[in-house]
Amino acid sequence: QVQLVQSGAEVKKPGASVKVSCKASGYTFTSYDINWVRQATGQGLEWMGWMNPNSGNTGYAQKFQGRVTMTRNTSISTAYMELSSLRSEDTAVYYCATGRGNSLDYYMDVWGKGTTVTVSS
Amino acid sequence: QSVLTQPPSASGTPGQRVTISCSGSSSNIGSNTVNWYQQLPGTAPKLLIYSNNQRPSGVPDRFSGSKSGTSASLAISGLQSEDEADYYCAAWDDNLNGVVFGGGTKLTVL
Numbered sequence: 001q002v003q004l005v006q007s008g009a010e011v012k013k014p015g016a017s018v019k020v021s022c023k024a025s026g027y028t029f030t031s032y033d034i035n036w037v038r039q040a041t042g043q044g045l046e047w048m049g050w051m052n053p054n055s056g057n058t059g060y061a062q063k064f065q066g067r068v069t070m071t072r073n074t075s076i077s078t079a080y081m082e083l084s085s086l087r088s089e090d091t092a093v094y095y096c097a098t099g100r101g102n103s104l105d106y107y108m109d110v111w112g113k114g115t116t117v118t119v120s121s
Numbered sequence: 122q123s124v125l126t127q128p129p130s131a132s133g134t135p136g137q138r139v140t141i142s143c144s145g146s147s148s149n150i151g152s153n154t155v156n157w158y159q160q161l162p163g164t165a166p167k168l169l170i171y172s173n174n175q176r177p178s179g180v181p182d183r184f185s186g187s188k189s190g191t192s193a194s195l196a197i198s199g200l201q202s203e204d205e206a207d208y209y210c211a212a213w214d215d216n217l218n219g220v221v222f223g224g225g226t227k228l229t230v231l
Contacts, residue, residue, distance in 0.1 A: 035220070037166075044123060045158070045166060045209050047220040061219050095165055103213045106220065107156040107171040114165050 002026040004096050004112035011118045017084040020115045022096035029077035030054040033099030035108050036081045038092040050099055051079060086119045125210050125223035132229040138198040141226045143210030145191050149221055153213040155193040157186055160207040205230045
């Protein structure tokens with residue numbers, strides 16, 4: 001079955017960077033986008049951006065532009081999200097999710113279980 | 122402040138029908154389809170409704186979605202205790218060139 005397995009929890013100091021991985025299985029990795037969504041404790045969902053694993057093309061939410069980088073390694077069906085210049089407000093659970101369709105009709109249908117990133121001095 | 126507007130809470134008794142609204146604008150709901158996600162406590166979000174009114178395989182037909190103009194609604198009929206969760210609407214926004222979410226609605230089954 002289609003599955004996204006994310007890397008384990010991270011604890012980082014302010015100013016550092018974090019790189020979260022998302023390994024896909026059960027489908028052809030290059031067939032669907034990978035999106036990243038985060039959720040701070042007790043808060044709602046926040047979309048960070050998308051990546052096309054086939055082309056490597058990316059699109060980032062304006063809030064994260066300049067701080068986020070989404071990449072992939074197609075040989076191991078794995079997507080990565082790196083967030084730099086971390087601050088306490090970046091403490092959240094980070095989810096990857098497959099994205100399907102086009103802008104007129106776009107949805108995220110399979111989600112990873114999430115990776116907790118804690119930013120603390 | 123979320124781009125899409127949802128009521129923060131909703132409630133109902135078992136067996137009742139409840140609806141959750143989602144309001145947007147011409148650049149998101151008015152132009153593109155709406156999706157709904159269900160997030161049970163302590164778990165990852167799950168796609169509940171896509172393309173305004175389509176249910177993924179395995180989602181009970183008690184859940185239905187609709188859209189009109191720049192608003193959308195999620196309806197849950199025959200409410201069950203296991204429906205207690207947070208529900209989020211989402212759509213692509215042409216101005217922001219990305220996905221926007223509602224702030225989420227916490228559904229309580231009384």
